Amino acid sequence: MNDVTAVPSEAAAQAGGTDGDDILLQVENLVKYFPIKASGFFQQREHVHAVDNVSFTVRRGETFGIVGETGCGKSTLGRSIARLHDITSGRIVFDGQDISRISQRRMRPLRREIQMIFQDPMGSLNPRRRVGSIIGDPFAIHRTASGAERKRRVQELMERVGLNPEHYNRFPAEFSGGQRQRIGVARALAFQPKLIICDEPVSALDVSIQAQVINLLADLQKEFGLTYIFIAHDLSVVRHVSNNVGVMYLGKMTEVAPADKLFTLPRHPYTGALLSAVPLPDPDHFDQRQQIVLVGDVPSPIAPPTGCRFHPRCPKAAPLCVSEEPLLEPRLGDEPAHLAACHLPMAEGENLTDFRPTIVAAERVIESAGILAPDADGRADSDGNGAGGGSIDALPTSREGGKA
Amino acid sequence: MSMVPEVAGEAQAALAVEAGEPIPVGRKIIQGRSPWRLAWERLRTDRAAIIASGTIVVIILFALLAPLIASWVGHGPNQQFIDIGEDENGNPVGPNSIFWFGTDSSGRDLFIRVVYGARISLSIGVLATLTSVALGTIFGLAAGYIGGWVDALIARVIDVMLAVPFLVVAISVASIWRPSFWLVIFVVGVLGFTYPARIVRGQVISLKEKEFVQAARALGAGPLRVMFVDLLPNVTAQVIVFGSLLIPAAIVSEATLSYLGVGVQPPTADWGAMISDAQGYYQYGYWWYLLFPSLALLITTLAFNILGDSVRDALDPRGGGIYK
Numbered sequence: 034m035n036d037v038t039a040v041p042s043e044a045a046a047q048a049g050g051t052d053g054d055d056i057l058l059q060v061e062n063l064v065k066y067f068p069i070k071a072s073g074f075f076q077q078r079e080h081v082h083a084v085d086n087v088s089f090t091v092r093r094g095e096t097f098g099i100v101g102e103t104g105c106g107k108s109t110l111g112r113s114i115a116r117l118h119d120i121t122s123g124r125i126v127f128d129g130q131d132i133s134r135i136s137q138r139r140m141r142p143l144r145r146e147i148q149m150i151f152q153d154p155m156g157s158l159n160p161r162r163r164v165g166s167i168i169g170d171p172f173a174i175h176r177t178a179s180g181a182e183r184k185r186r187v188q189e190l191m192e193r194v195g196l197n198p199e200h201y202n203r204f205p206a207e208f209s210g211g212q213r214q215r216i217g218v219a220r221a222l223a224f225q226p227k228l229i230i231c232d233e234p235v236s237a238l239d240v241s242i243q244a245q246v247i248n249l250l251a252d253l254q255k256e257f258g259l260t261y262i263f264i265a266h267d268l269s270v271v272r273h274v275s276n277n278v279g280v281m282y283l284g285k286m287t288e289v290a291p292a293d294k295l296f297t298l299p300r301h302p303y304t305g306a307l308l309s310a311v312p313l314p315d316p317d318h319f320d321q322r323q324q325i326v327l328v329g330d331v332p333s334p335i336a337p338p339t340g341c342r343f344h345p346r347c348p349k350a351a352p353l354c355v356s357e358e359p360l361l362e363p364r365l366g367d368e369p370a371h372l373a374a375c376h377l378p379m380a381e382g383e384n385l386t387d388f389r390p391t392i393v394a395a396e397r398v399i400e401s402a403g404i405l406a407p408d409a410d411g412r413a414d415s416d417g418n419g420a421g422g423g424s425i426d427a428l429p430t431s432r433e434g435g436k437a
Numbered sequence: 438m439s440m441v442p443e444v445a446g447e448a449q450a451a452l453a454v455e456a457g458e459p460i461p462v463g464r465k466i467i468q469g470r471s472p473w474r475l476a477w478e479r480l481r482t483d484r485a486a487i488i489a490s491g492t493i494v495v496i497i498l499f500a501l502l503a504p505l506i507a508s509w510v511g512h513g514p515n516q517q518f519i520d521i522g523e524d525e526n527g528n529p530v531g532p533n534s535i536f537w538f539g540t541d542s543s544g545r546d547l548f549i550r551v552v553y554g555a556r557i558s559l560s561i562g563v564l565a566t567l568t569s570v571a572l573g574t575i576f577g578l579a580a581g582y583i584g585g586w587v588d589a590l591i592a593r594v595i596d597v598m599l600a601v602p603f604l605v606v607a608i609s610v611a612s613i614w615r616p617s618f619w620l621v622i623f624v625v626g627v628l629g630f631t632y633p634a635r636i637v638r639g640q641v642i643s644l645k646e647k648e649f650v651q652a653a654r655a656l657g658a659g660p661l662r663v664m665f666v667d668l669l670p671n672v673t674a675q676v677i678v679f680g681s682l683l684i685p686a687a688i689v690s691e692a693t694l695s696y697l698g699v700g701v702q703p704p705t706a707d708w709g710a711m712i713s714d715a716q717g718y719y720q721y722g723y724w725w726y727l728l729f730p731s732l733a734l735l736i737t738t739l740a741f742n743i744l745g746d747s748v749r750d751a752l753d754p755r756g757g758g759i760y761k
Contacts, residue, residue: 115655137659144657157648161472161670174657204471220656 057260058091058114058228063123063133065106065113069335082334083109085284086123088361091228091277096254096261098275098292100268100307102331106284107264108152111230114262115149116140128227145175148221152233154213158205164191164216165201171223190219194249211242218249222257230262235270247274268311272296277370280304283331283342286361290371298381300364300373303343305385325385341376349377350390476674479751486747492740500555507553512536512546514553515704519544529723539725542714547725551733553706558737561621561701562688568626569687570633570680574672577637578664582645588638595631603628603690604697611699621700625690633679640672674752681745685738692734708734 064087066080084106091097099107113120116132125133132143151157158167168187172178178186188198194215205213214234221229231250235243247270253259265271271278271292278295280288280303288301299305306325313319327346332338338345344354353376363369364378379385480486499506507513522544524530529547532539538547580591607624614620644650645668653667692709694700701707708730715727 112651117651117654141657141659144655147655149652149655151648151652153648157652159649159653159667159670161673162667170653170658171656174653174662217652220652 055093056090057093057128058262059124059126060090060114061088061124061126063087063110063113063125064121065109065118066121079335082284082337084113085337087281087284087286089279089286089289091260091262093227093260094254094258095276096263096274098271098278099262099264099281100266100271100278101281103266104331104334105281106334107281108232110281111149111232111262111264115147115230117149141175145171145224146227148224148226148229150214150217150221150229150231150234152236154210154217154237155205157217158213160205162204163201164196164203164205164208167205168216168219168223170220175224177224186223187219190222191216193253194219194222195245209242210238211245214238214242214246215249218246218253222253225257226259228260228262230264232264233266234263236265236267243270250274268296268307280307283337284334285342285374287343287375288373289361290367290373294368294371298371300367300371300378301343301375302347302349302377302379302385304373305379309385341374348385348388348390349379351377353377472674476751480747483747483751485743486751489740489743489747492736493744496555496737496740497559499552500559503549503552503556507549510546510549512549514549514706515545517544518546522546529718529726531723532725538729539723541711541726542718547711547729550706550711551708551729554708554711554730554733555737557618557695557701557705557707558688558691558734561618561625561691562684562741564622565625565629565687565691566680566683568622569629569683570676572627572630573633573635574637574669574676576630577634577672578641578668580634581638581641582660582664582668584642591634592638595634598628598631604693607690607694608697608699611694616694616699616702618701618705621691621694624694625687629683629687629690633676633683636675636679637672640675641668644668644671678745678749678752681748682742685741685745688734688738688741 063084065084067083069079069081087106087110089097099110101107109118112118114125114127116125116135116137120133123133124131127143127147130143132140135143158164165184165187166173168190169178169183172183172186184201188201191198191201196212196215196219200208205216208216214237217234234250235246238246250261251274254261261274263271263274272295275292278290278292279286280295280301282303288295288299288304290300295304296308299308302325306327309322309325313322325348329346332342332345338355339358340356341347341350341354341359344350347354357376359374359376361372361374363371364373364375365380367373503514512518518536518540521535522530522540527544529542529544530536530540536546536548538551541547541550576591576595580588606628610624611620641664650663650667653663658667691700692707692712695707695709696713698710698713700709703710711730712727712734715723715730719727
């Protein structure tokens with residue numbers, strides 16, 4: 034990613050123009066549950082708690098990164114903001130307008146302003162339609178241009194994103210992965226929207242192509258003053274493109290901070306664990322680093338753990354973490370933009386491998402999942418019960434005893 | 438090794454491109470082809486498909502030119518030849534130079550009647566299939582994409598229709614209204630929509646989770662646009678394959694109804710009705726009476742079936758797979 038040229042903060046400054054507090058999108062207590070089939074006729078209907086009480090704001094012209102493991106709800110969050118899902122509760126205010134409850138019909142004009150770029154560059158393009166017709170879709174749907182005019186504008190878009198306009202009549206299968214993602218970008222760009230939700234736009238591409246697409250997105254942001262919500266699981270990509278980053282775990286926002294703060298001074302132990310897993314180019318350096326290996330799977334989002342959802346895997350977990358849900362607020366005297374949902378936030382230079390949970394094993398049993406947590410020494414149960422369970426194993430993997 | 442000739446060569450190549458000269462020999466022009474084009478090319482090289490479609494073209498020509506053939510032979514389809522078309526006991530006459538396929542029990546030319554029968558069979562086969570496919574596609578798209586109670590309702594209707602025997606419904610409907618050409622199309626077409634509807638519904642349910650459907654919705658496409666612009670092109674191949682296999686089935690259904698007397702009514706020439714008439718005769722040596730209409734029906738349905746199979750092979754991207 035070293036060859037990425039555009040610096041997002043510059044773009045933001047240029048695009049924003051006005052003061053830095055110009056809020057484009059405000060998400061308040063967003064909740065999205067998916068009902069799943071109940072096993073019995075009279076049983077209560079169960080829900081997947083995909084997004085649970087998430088709040089954040091996105092300023093005009095900035096890039097807001099969202100990171101998290103697979104299944105943490107980040108894509109659902111993105112699609113809920115684009116109103117592809119009806120939300121369960123909460124509020125989405127876009128450009129001063131509450132769009133959380135409006136009908137799909139009334140949402141239509143707003144779709145020009147909120148666009149999406151999808152992860153799978155093959156799956157997001159209709160295999161049976163020609164590229165010109167796919168990129169021309171926005172014009173056709175909103176009846177803004179037709180015939181020769183539509184073709185001209187589509188070819189302009191193709192040229193802008195670095196595609197050959199002569200390939201107007203080709204099918205998506207005739208393009209490479211990177212080119213297909215450019216098609217997706219061109220389509221999202223048709224109306225020069227205010228907000229583009231990028232749902233893992235580069236995850237399916239190889240690294241050199243990732244850089245090209247990220248550069249393209251950065252150039253476009255500069256040129257058109259776009260605002261991005263950038264969803265990804267690749268921390269280095271998110272760090273590079275984002276002004277602010279939100280970390281999600283199991284449907285919750287665990288930490289929100291300016292990108293440089295989040296990566297240099299993480300407060301939430303989950304953020305710390307994620308950061309310790311980022312690969313480094315230098316193998317010696319990588320080996321020496323303190324690495325926090327989270328043991329076990331993410332608990333079921335159908336019956337999430339009580340209190341802090343990270344407590345079954347957290348090395349710092351204390352009884353308070355089980356009983357009380359931490360609020361997303363500035364911790365340890367942080368600036369107001371740096372929020373963490375943690376009772377026991379990490380201090381600067383703190384080594385997570387030094388900690389052992391102070392909650393007793395019995396309390397860490399996740400009742401609904403029926404999984405036993407490990408013993409107090411932090412090791413997984415040898416009898417196999419702990420295999421899928423929520424526990425953390427903080428392993429210093431280094432020749433120097435964990436200190437990088 | 439020297440740089441100079443290479444550079445010169447490149448410059449020449451650049452000049453050639455600028456001048457619009459043809460690309461040097463040996464460089465193959467790679468041309469993008471649509472999925473339909475590819476399918477068509479596969480079909481064109483399939484010998485069974487060529488023979489089957491040739492047969493179908495001949496049958497269609499017979500059907501279209503039936504009046505011409507009749508005037509050329511000089512026998513009308515319903516013209517009775519009491520003098521030469523029947524023997525002394527009033528029974529059918531075997532094939533001879535005047536009546537190539539022999540005559541039927543009323544002294545009519547069986548050849549001309551078989552030719553005219555092709556009109557009925559083909560038109561009902563195609564129209565009923567179009568009805569089935571159109572209904573099936575619309576209901577399948579609606580059930581699959583909208584889901585919920587719409588899906589539940591359509592799925593239950595399909596289940597009920599599949600559970601009720603086709604002939605029982607057809608005979609009841611024909612006995613309520615007067616049996617006619619259009620009634621046969623209605624009955625065969627409407628009762629046949631269940632299969633394409635189920636296929637389309639299943640396809641749509643898997644397709645609607647694809648990101649391109651989400652992308653269309655994110656662009657602001659309404660449900661109708663998603664169904665007919667985004668989803669329909671992705672199910673057309675299956676619909677065409679199923680439709681081409683539905684034509685012979687519809688032809689047989691029509692013949693069955695006419696055989697039972699609830700289809701096309703006499704004196705209209707129809708293969709099913711002719712087979713039914715022949716029933717009382719063939720065991721007494723009047724073999725031609727049964728043979729020629731049956732043969733016409735057999736060849737027609739066989740040709741459509743083989744063509745349908747070839748169409749499926751051509752449209753299937755895994756063409757030439759394990760079954761070949």
